[in-house]
Amino acid sequence: MSRTLLLLLLLLRGLAAGRPPAAATPRLKLSFPELRARHGLHHFSLEHSCCYEALLLDEERGRLFVGAKNHLLSLALDDISQRGRKIYWPAPVEWREECNWAGKDITAECMNFVKILHPYNRTHLYACGTGAFHPVCAFIEAGQHAEEPVFKLDPHHIEDGKGKSPYDPRHTAASVLVGEELYSGVATDLMGRDFTIFRSLGRRPSIRTEQHDSRWLNEPKFVAVFLVPESEDPDDDKIYFFFRETAVERQQGLGKTSFARIGQICRNDMGGQRSLVNKWTTFLKARLVCAVPGPDGADTHFDELRDVFLLQTRDKRNPLIYAIFSTSSSVFQGSAVCVYTMADIRRAFLGPFAHKEGPNYQWVSYQGRVPYPRPGMCPSKTFGTFGSTKDFPDEVIQFARHHPLMYNPVLPHGQRPLFLQATVPYTFTRIAVDRVTAADGHYDVLFIGTDVGTVLKVVSVPKESWHRMEPLLLEELQVFQDSSPIISLQLSSKRHQLYAGSTTALAQLPLHRCSAYGKACAECCLARDPYCAWDGNTCTRYVPNTKRRFRRQDVRNGDPNVLCSEDPRRDTVPQKQLYGVEGSTVFLECIPKSLQAHILWTYQRTLNDPQREVQMDERVVRTERGVLLRSVQRSDAGLYLCHATEHGFTQPLLRLSLEVIGAWQATGVASAGDPQLAVGIPGRKVWYRDFLQLVERPPLGATDKVCQRLWSRGRPPAPARSPAGPPGRGQGEEPRRARRRRTHEGPRAERGPRSASPW
Template sequence: MIRALLLLLCSRAVGTGRPPPPATPRLKLAFPELQTHHGLRVYELERSCCYDVLLLDEERGRLFVGAKNYLVSLSLDNISQQDRKIYWPAPVEWREECNWAGKDINTECMNFVKILHSYNRTHLYACGTGAFHPICAFVEVGQHIEDFVFKLDLQHAEDGKGKSPYDPQHVAASVLVGEELYSGVATDLMGRDFTIFRSLGPRPSIRTEQHDSRWLNEPKFVDVFWVPESENPDDDKIYFFFRETAVERPQGLGKTSFARIGQICRNDVGGQRSLVNKWTTFLKARLVCSVPGSDGVDTHFDELRDIFLLQTRDKRNPLVYAIFSTSSSVFQGSAVCVYTMADIRRAFLGPFAHKEGPSYQWVSYQARVPYPRPGMCPSKTFGTFSSTKDFPDEANTPHTFTCIAVDRVTAADGQYDVLFIGTDVGTVLKVVSVPKGSWHNMEELLLEELQVFQDLSPITSLQISSKRQQLYASSVTAVAQLPLHRCSIYGKACAECCLARDPYCAWDGNTCTRYVPNTKRRFRRQDVRNGDPSVLCSEDPQLGSVPQKKLYGVEGSSAFLECKPKSLQARVLWTYQHTSDAPKREVQLDERVVQMEQGILLRSVQHADAGLYLCHATEHGFTQPLLQLSLEVIGTQQAPGLAPFGTTEPAGPPGHKVWYQDFLQLVDHPPLGAMDKMCERLWSRGSPLARRRPLLPPPLSAKARPPKWRQSTELRKARSRRMHEAPRAERGPRNASPW
């Protein structure tokens, strides 16, 4: 078994107590916002779907896409422009034969492209389902970026059996090494004969044993990689990642899925007698991704979903990032685990498992291990065998993560792995893994949750262009392109940029912008590991620079003080001052003062609530002011004039009805034809509304006006005539306009 470091966990318990708290992204951006402000581009074809295969070509600046009946070439700079398409349907007779076999002619009897690899400097190698008749062909793409060549060579098409699946619902995993294609695929129409197959190239084809559950038992292939093991190419191995029904499961538990990693030697040419054209170096081990429980029982994630191989300076020792889920009816969740090649190689050098004893259970094999050890490559590095033909004939796997891509980013304080994780609801999670003291003690920072597809289609593939700093995602319905970073969204202050802890971003003295190593800018400030603004940001946010707003509240009614920080991980704290020179105190929450997602709600406003409210955001031990609100409370017994700020005594005689109460009553229950009466009332009183121009409906024609409106108009005209006819002294000052 190969155990890993658990990096990220997203889980929930079903029907068994309280679920664990879900992971909260620091920022959550919806599809419209990403498309409008942050460079999201989407590409889709009419009458097509299922963009399962992405091939990123940095040299040509193209993104090659395999879809239903189409091969597409898109620009890496902008996938919405300069697209080139190849229509590649299945022949009519194949579609009819597929339909006769009981398949749907409109949904299944099509050519779904499942395999797409760079073959050489001028051609790609592509395979599709071909309406349950797998087919492969070469695609000419030119040698240089300026070569506008995209042409399918169907004259030299090949049988795709053992390379592409028959069924569009099946997934094939393959890698092209030199001129040889290594595939994990179903090789029959019914999808029952699964094999690890080597084809193309000058050497004979080799496969796993047919219909033998000890080799493969209902596998679901995920990915495959070629990893060199030493300076001698004879030691190179091909690693297959898949999940399968475990043959070593305990009796009585039904089907149990295990995650697996299988290895074969690249120079394996088959064995003797029963192993002619069969792998002689095939071994498999269990991938373990688990969480220790308080009761001593581990919770396992065995549904392997995706693999990303992160290359390091040593090509022989990449890091293996894996996405897992679980199909348990009690516990549901997803996880990311990371493995080292040293751990993987160590597992394949460990003890073997076999069935033994009266109950015929799987136990560790303790007898003599044959020489050469099973799984050893024929090489002068570790032995004297020059070919597998010389080997003796001894024989005895809230949302769910769907795929992953990892970018290694150089920051001011080191290198960090940024994980982009696709989900089954059309979102991409951006996560950075930060070491805390040692590599085995990691902290995962969930920076962003990005909705890249409007229809919430599951993400099927992710590709990263480090050169162009772009992320490419595919689903059943479309292909999306998005920048790897959005530094400006973090805020306009040094502290906000520092708290983001995004390895792509740094404070340059004026704004939060892209961090580029080896630049000569003196004011670059970045601290991904600690994210402490008090160390990097000397400027302390002054109260005068904090936005200010003024609110009015009516005594006895409710008032809402809105304040929402950009970071969803920040904790909001409110302080209160009765006057500007009074001491600050923290707002105490109770049944009347309620904390809500967008701010605090005062359910029944009192005169004592008037004053200054300051909203603070606390994140990662750092507190900064966000907003200052001035609340003025208007009493129900208050006179027409407003009370002075900070006082609780009414400005008019007791018992006098407040000017705005009639207006509020009109708004709540507007009787027909009462607006003119209300306006006349307010106009005749000494209310604040009498000092400003009233907002009245647009004038109606004389015929359309009700009689009361006509009477009011005649009265105003008469008053105006009397004012103009009166002497100047009787009219009052020149600036005493009723408006």
Template sequence: MQTLLLILSLCVWGCHCNARTTPRVHLSYKELLETKTIRPFSFSFNTSDYRILHMDQDQGRLYLGSREYLVSLDMQNVNKEPLIIHWPATAQRKGECKLTGKGGQGECANFVRLIEPWNRTHLYTCGTGAYKPICTFINRGWRAEEYLFRLVPGYVDSGKGKSPYDPRQENAAALINGNLYAGVHVDFMGTDPAIFRTLGDRPAVRTEQYDSRWLNEPVFIKIQKIPDSAEKNDDKLYFFFREKSLDASGGSAPSVLARVGRVCLNDDGGQRSLVNKWTTFLKARLVCSVIGADGVETYFDELRDVFIQRTHDERNPIVYAVFSTAGSVFKGSAVCVYSMADIRNVFNGPFSHKHGHNYQWTPYTGKIPYPRPGTCPGGTFTPDLHTTKAFSDEAVNFVRAHPLMYQPIYPIHKRPLVVRTGVDYRFTTIAVDLVDAVDGRYEVLFLGTDRGTVQKVIVLPKDISTTEELILEEVEIFKVQNQHFLFLSCGLQQQLYVSSERGLTQVSLHRCAVYGKACSDCCLARDPYCAWDGEHCSAFTPATKRRSRRQDIKHGDPLRQCRGFNAKDLECGPSLTLSFGVEGSSAFLECQPRSPQASVKWLYQKDGKRKPHQQNYCCFMLNISYSILIFSTPMTAV
């Protein structure tokens, strides 16, 4: 009898097939609960809008702001002894709010919109105050073991310029050196948006009022202090937002543009012009686009979220941004990644200027005043000027008329890291975790969608110009889907905190067991959080001894890590399982769905031949199973 060699061969598909938009594992809310890797938290009180999250890594506490409540939670277990503050608007204020015509959708309440650390023992918090923003302090104590969390009695401050009036308006804020910087609407009607500085020992300053060249119906996303050099006087505040385009009415111009702006932290306004206004305010366009086969560039203009990943150099963090398409005809979203070097180069480049009979944007070619607009006083290039009030009128007036840079900011490699088109959802939020694996360090993206799910995505380099994107999992975080918003935060304890309209959920960053019970299952998952420990697919720790861990993120080749047959000359890539049979006997070739990134091909090889027969015995675009079962049926491929 001749021996028939059956080889199960796996093809891992790259970015050019629809497998890249299919998650390796999809878990419904019920299935996710069954994994025991999440902890839902919600009040028994009548509240909603769990929007504001602030992590205190020192005390291991997570501060949560919602409608009329503030909560201090244990970051290890959000359901462990939560500390709760009830902070409602007064009955009188609620009544006054309703008299103005508000309150039809429950807006006449105090929605918490800011929680920032003031010092080691206190937090500063602000809320909408039923359309009259208010702020106060919270005493959190020296140590988490004190279980102290209460409002400072008798202290209430105006929240104007710190918190929005309308709870539906987005805001961004950061408390830096005792000064509060906020991107917020500062009036009852919501018609006066501004980048505001309040509190502290510096004078209150803001952006120019009612000047669409500075801000044109903006939606504020993120504010972050980023040093520019070793000189502290060069420190700048970067703010990310989207705004209505000034050219939106003209032809094919986009209606919305993504922006990054900046001001100097030590900007105190002008002496005669721009008094109590920023004299260093500049902004530039963030571009996230793809170029089609026809050469047409498609833009994702609606900035939705920004995550700033710190590096060893505090001056050069990595900026991850989520975009979606602004129109309704084409639905898509993308993630683009930017370097601070590229951002600074644009701010050091030409200014935009409207010129000519068509009044079009052109680079400004005239004389640039000293100090160069956007330069900080007392910094590297202006050691002789110690305050912006010493800036020349020419320099201040130039900034007022030319706040926009001419060149846009393109992402690293001039292309998105992740793109989604032709799907029924858009990305809305992002958090990024850097994970150490056996074969290197990887960036894992957690992407919230507008249908209330979170995708865990890893992007791997294939060669110099292409990448391979893998959706490791997609999970339904909340029982009720179609949430209005998701807010993601990664903690040091390998936990993801997801908040929404209805509640907060603590989610483990990994669920290794769901990938399967075999070494090959675990290896093919290519999840840097997981490795085969000899018996199970379990959480990977870099400190584990090499011989007891099996992991291959770059290639996902189980032959290198697990038992199998290395048929290198197979056209479809690495072989997975080797089985011998006798010609004339029967075998069932099982093809059960498990990995969307794989195809299945059964080949046969007769005894004495060096290569397997290249004719497919069966080939399914299905997920892969790793065992062969023998049945008393004719030799067939099922």
């Protein structure tokens, strides 16, 4: 069975709950103009540059360092649009010409795209770029303190960037600087075929993965690299690489299948003595699984790894790994966030090795004897007496060379994605996570960038217990007006700011917008935003350890019945008076702040009558902004109450009092030439006001008919018929002819002969 057919069957049969998951709706959706005008969105762009891919956030200096096309930038963290410094770093002319001779576009590809940016020491940065298909690296002097206006490139310390930066600006690279050593995953040739995990800089010899061996790396796309301590002994420190690659263990007949991977190497790996000289001897890799469990074990996998964020905890040896995935399937479109623990990752690397004896054999768990020391273990005092990998026995080196793949995959926490969006017009691209202290615990807030220039703000809350988490989509923010994909994301917990980069610009946005949730306690509580709390008057930023009597916050439950019982404005409902003409249309508008709220309309004739739900039919139509009443009747007059139901809590939003005026009243006012027409009188609605209301909000497909009806009503009333007979005969004939003569003869004499006309 083909992979495409299998995915199609999964869709037809449903996922975990028996049907495809519905896309989550954000509680609040803010457009680019709203963010710019009221919520502190700042932008920065550089003329004749692009591709703000490398972001380095430096809290101590108060700067955001940026790598872009032909430029390095130093921007203020408080406001990136002000006090910027820049370094112009183009590729030499001869490199650009050589790039052009090789068939590359001299204006789009033969430039220096800065891909790597790391802090080197207290005064310098280390940056690498593509250099017009001639990778180059340099040291950048940035000063030691925020007040030092230093930002310059040292021309005497420019190095070859091979093995550090990609040649092609379209290729990805991932690296981390540990001490004075750079660990990078990158393509090391012009054609982009020789991919390697490479250690450079420092005093130790350079080491890389085995060359042209698909068991080690098979067309990888590197995503992220992190250092994670294993124990108190620095010799046990490991470097973890996250990438996706073409799977060698794929089933026959499925073609190329992409798998997400996590690879590990020991920081103190020195290579082998007789075999694997200057090659990694501790390299292992395992599959990262992010899948929705399906019926009969047929899971829906997300294998296109896009980005990884390492969230530090109190224990530096056990951070949380947040990763975002997409799918390359043409049948099922979606993105997912999965969370992994270091305990599960280490368990996979301590499990069985994957083994394949021949080209026609399936990959199975290796059942033979594993040599000592176990491949993948670091030489240290913690796990043995070996002082260096050069002291490892040959059988250990040979086993590691032929068995780099682990058999057991790394499963996500909870065995399923934390957050999933299916059948939406965007794909996740980047992620940043902030651990926030709230009144009832710690919460992880996810900021997810998409390929349409939006950022999703998601909070993870416990459902029944802290072991089972539920994602809440709080906001969807349009941070780039041109909808360009977000290619970089950084977060400052100290300044409560988010920084995003795209191919066209940089954006800065606060992590919270508490005032946007509304002016009532219930609205602030229902938002369930760990950054915000009700202080007795407004929804404001929550600060731990503050002694405010009326501060209210409950992210886990979000129950206004408990938190907002003391709010004196709880029972106050805004009121509005409406007038409608009998037979015309009236629109009852009610828009909740929350897109997740369900609107319920009730009606009562008077305040003393019981409320009953408004039933929708052909005459009463529900819209996104309210209810449209077609052909209003006298019986429609009364009190309409708009309720919003969210998270099990119902609150009234608006009370509308509708008064229906007879059609003869509106027509009489229009024909009598009432001097109060321009001002209007309560209880007497003139005909043209109903017409203006229809122009502002046309009814659904019935505009023409209603407008014709209103136009006919706006004419002066016809003269009363004579008791002796209808107009045109007997006594009514002469007055009509006299009126015609008085009306036309005088003007005709002044205008001259009347032209021939059928009218």
